[in-house]
Amino acid sequence: MAVIAGYAIRESVRRRVFPIVICLTAGFLGLYALGVWKAFQATEPFRREEIGTGIFIDQQVLFSATLFGLGMFATLFLGTVLAIFLSHGVVRGDAERGLLQPLVVRPVGRTALLAGRFGAAVAVCVVYVALVYGAELFIMHAVTGWWPDRVVVPLGELAGAVVVLVALSLVGSVFLSAVANGIAVFMIFGAGLVAGLLGQIGEALNSGSLKTIASVSSWALPFEALYQDGLNAITADTVGFTRAALSLGPFGGAQAAGSALFPYVLGYLAVLAGAALLGFTRRDL
């Protein structure tokens, strides 16, 4: 398994995936830092705004949390792109190109091959998400002096969301061609985000139907639930009107997941692993 993981990481290195990712991420973080700085300058005169008699909204928390939520969304998006490109052609794509057969006939076997490719993609994506999240955190604190209420939990949930997407992409690679799988996982990702936004709107309008759609989607696509719970965690201790104002925004994290999420995600990953292994071991190459 370690040999296959090393092979996969080496493949990424030799295909110059990392220099491109590092350059583009550096560009994104530069833009993000500029955006945070400009937004902070614009909102600094209203640090604590009175919106009614004795009713205050902490603008620093509102803007910082919203912009940090935006950064988390961007991190999830970039992590998803990386996850898909590292795993979308692992089985059928490589088999159609004739790359897989010489590896599969070796004693290492199909299970270890799949596990190795999964492990390599997860390792790369989790490290990437952690670095980008850390950089955003540093930028945010350096510019605004704000710290999220929770630091580690949102990071773990963002990383978990990307792991779920790697697993979905890997399962898809067993059954779909590389292009079809890449498109499918991207569309699933988009569907999850739209469902999350519908849930936000549902919270704001108190619409039961929209909230149900968001809830069902979150169970079906738990990367969205992890992301929403992560957003919720960055302002977990924020209360009052600032909390209400945050919940109305797109990155307010109004939907906390509850304690069932983590065992559910583990079970979800186990089912995906079982489906991938079953499909791969039965697939004619």
Add this chain to the structure above:
Amino acid sequence: MAVAFSARGLAKRYGKIRALGGVDVTVEEGELVGLLGPNGAGKSTLVKIGCGLVRASSGRAEVCGAPAGSHEARAVMGYLAELFRFPGWYSADELLGLHQRLAGSSGGEDERAELLDLVGLTEARTRRVDEMSKGMQQRLGIAQALVGTPRMLFLDEPTSALDPAGRRTVRGLLEELRRRGVAVLLNSHLLSEIELVCDRVVILHRGEVVAAGRTAELAKPRGVEVDVDGGTRHYEGAGRDDAPQIVSELVASGESVYGVRVLTSTLEEIYLEAVEGETS
């Protein structure tokens, strides 16, 4: 002699298409068996079942006594696919190193050097795969298949991209493998290759074995030709056993005999007869 590969009643269906319909094939240790047949006859399917790449619909395939596709079977076999590709960024030496790790081979640098020498790629040890010609990649593929000293080797069209000199190198390699006791199932369209190196041939047609055995056993008599003063005389229907009688009668009748040839069908004729002239 021990059996290196055996297929018993091996059948495979791809949906409604029958690729193999109950095939029996045996390759003994140290034996080179040629697999012939038109396109779509089921040759590659048979080889892929042997390697564990394709699951049989019914029947049984074993490699050195272990079920085909099992860990034990994969540990003692080598395989070169008909359509294969290696990552272009690997050098020949790095690629063999990767396959040594995957195969659990402890041969190290000595094994890699020996394999590259066997396929005539010693000079290309550090050359990247994407800088190699198709023929060089095919020879590297054969070296890759030999990593870990396999007892059973499946070669699917190993000479399709090789020039005549490359084919000669592979022929020499196959003879060397026979000397080492490695069993080879060689799937090839090149009848001359098969005729030159293989101990036995198996001809598949529409998923069935339509002929199998040594070329000499499969050959049919095509008469006897005798060179005499007046030219060449052809004795239709005569066989090897008839030759002494023919020569005696000619000499007794005062003819001078300069040469006698017993004619048998060539592998090409055996093949075309077996597959009813089908070419694809």
